[in-house]
Structure formats: structure tokens, C-alpha cells
Amino acid sequence: MSKLVELTDVGLEADGNVILDHISLSLHGGEILTVVGPNGAGKSSLIKLVLELRQATSGILWRKPGLRVGYVPQKLHLDPVLPLTVARFLSLSRGRRLTVAQALARVGGERLADRAMQALSGGEMQRILLARALMMAPELLILDEPAQGVDVHGQTELYALIQQLAGELQCGVLMVSHDLHLVMASTHRVICLNRHVCCHGEPEQVARHPEFARLFGRPELAQLAVYTHHHHCDDEHHGDVRHVG
Numbered sequence: 001m002s003k004l005v006e007l008t009d010v011g012l013e014a015d016g017n018v019i020l021d022h023i024s025l026s027l028h029g030g031e032i033l034t035v036v037g038p039n040g041a042g043k044s045s046l047i048k049l050v051l052e053l054r055q056a057t058s059g060i061l062w063r064k065p066g067l068r069v070g071y072v073p074q075k076l077h078l079d080p081v082l083p084l085t086v087a088r089f090l091s092l093s094r095g096r097r098l099t100v101a102q103a104l105a106r107v108g109g110e111r112l113a114d115r116a117m118q119a120l121s122g123g124e125m126q127r128i129l130l131a132r133a134l135m136m137a138p139e140l141l142i143l144d145e146p147a148q149g150v151d152v153h154g155q156t157e158l159y160a161l162i163q164q165l166a167g168e169l170q171c172g173v174l175m176v177s178h179d180l181h182l183v184m185a186s187t188h189r190v191i192c193l194n195r196h197v198c199c200h201g202e203p204e205q206v207a208r209h210p211e212f213a214r215l216f217g218r219p220e221l222a223q224l225a226v227y228t229h230h231h232h233c234d235d236e237h238h239g240d241v242r243h244v245g
């Protein structure tokens with residue numbers, strides 16, 4: 001599968017504070033990478049770097065040239081009195097490659113087409129935001145806590161849907177989640193972030209890593225520590241390479 005994004009030793013500072021320190025990661029098509037970490041760990045900042053909404057202060061951020069990125073934000077702020085149906089909302093997205101009906105079908109939301117956006121439940125809203133991100137047939141889907149405001153059953157369903165879409169569309173998925181245990185079954189790799197990469201690997205390995213256990217308050221799990229570090233020695237930096245710092 002082709003490489004979509006690669007960060008090599010990336011750092012981000014703002015107002016003299018280190019927000020991200022020596023971050024290295026890569027993501028390929030069809031692969032799901034979940035970023036977990038405590039509040040203030042730099043998860044949203046990392047997503048903003050990959051979205052090119054912020055610029056790294058050091059290191060190299062490479063994106064496949066012309067990469068199509070679909071983004072699902074944590075929340076959508078809508079005017080409560082704005083008359084807007086789901087179909088109309090989806091039709092407003094830029095760079096469309098799918099029809100509204102196709103995007104709704106992808107997320108199992110066909111029956112929601114004529115519903116007012118303001119009348120959607122938390123789970124329905126997240127599906128519609130996902131449908132919007134799919135409208136331009138993304139090669140990379142970026143999701144910032146996609147299951148926020150969704151009950152536990154709905155969260156499990158949503159993560160399963162994301163996993164299904166990544167397989168069907170062969171797009172890469174980069175998502176932030178607060179609950180590794182809910183997302184575990186639906187992700188290939190996990191990065192535990194606390195400004196730097198604390199640990200990195202398959203979900204079971206990260207869940208049992210002492211640093212993860214310390215951050216998430218399960219020190220007893222540290223006894224079970226298994227750690228596999230995946231080195232990415234792939235050096236093909238061509239295309240959209242950005243050298244900074």
C-alpha cells in the first residue's frame with residue numbers, strides 16, 4: 001500500500017512551549033492509526049499538522065503529493081435556527097466525487113437525507129460528518145475523537161464502521177480517541193502521545209505498556225508489560241517534503 005504521510009522527528013513549539021517533540025510516524029493506505037493520550041498531550045495539534053493547518057517548527061512532514069484528505073471534526077457548531085437538511089448539508093461540501101446518496105449509503109444513513117441537521121442524535125451527527133468527509137473520496141481520513149457525544153453502543157458501531165470503510169475504500173485513517181479499550185478492535189496501530197511518543201505498536205501491546213498504564217492510571221498493568229517498537233527506516237522522502245527548523 002502506498003505511503004500517505006510521514007513525519008520524521010517533527011517538533012512543534014508555540015509561545016516558548018514544546019507542544020510536540022520528536023514525533024516520527026508514517027501511515028499507509030488501508031491502515032488505521034489511533035492516537036491516544038491525556039488532555040493537553042498534543043493530539044489535536046498533531047492532527048492540525050497533518051491537515052496542514054499548522055506548521056511544524058522542526059523536522060520533516062511529508063504528504064503524498066495531491067493527497068485527498070477527509071476530516072471529521074470533534075463537533076460541528078450549527079446555528080440552531082438555520083434550516084438545513086442533511087442532504088443540503090452534504091451537497092455543500094467541496095471537491096465532491098460521490099453523490100449525496102452514495103455518501104449516505106456508505107455510512108448507513110439513507111433514511112436521514114431529509115432530516116434537519118439540528119434534529120440528529122449524537123451518533124447520527126457523527127455518521128453524517130463521516131459521510132461529508134467521504135464525499136471527496138479521500139485517500140486519508142482524519143477523525144478527531146469521532147465518538148464524542150455517542151453512547152458506548154453507538155461508539156462501538158461507529159468504530160466498526162470506520163474500520164469497514166478503511167477496508168472497502170483502502171484509505172488510511174488517522175484518528176484520535178480517548179478510549180483505547182473501545183477502539184482496540186478497530187485499529188491496526190496505536191500511538192500513545194504525551195508531547196512525545198510514549199509507546200507505539202499494536203493495540204494490545206500499547207494497552208500493556210507501563211507508560212500507557214501510568215498515564216491512564218492502571219499501574220498494575222505495567223507488570224504485564226510487553227513492548228514492541230516499530231522502527232520506520234523507510235527513507236523515501238520525495239514529493240511534498242517540508243524541511244523546517
Ligand SMILES: Nc1ncnc2c1ncn2[C@@H]1O[C@H](COP(=O)(O)OP(=O)(O)OP(=O)(O)O)[C@@H](O)[C@H]1O
Binds near residue numbers: 037038039041043046
Ligand atoms: N497556539 C498555541 N499556543 C500556545 N499553546 C498551545 C497552542 N496550541 C496548543 N497549545 C497547547 O498545547 C498543548 C496541546 O494541545 P492539544 O489541543 O494539541 O492537546 P490534546 O491532546 O488534543 O488535548 P485534549 O485531549 O484536551 O483535546 C496544550 O497545553 C495547549 O494549551
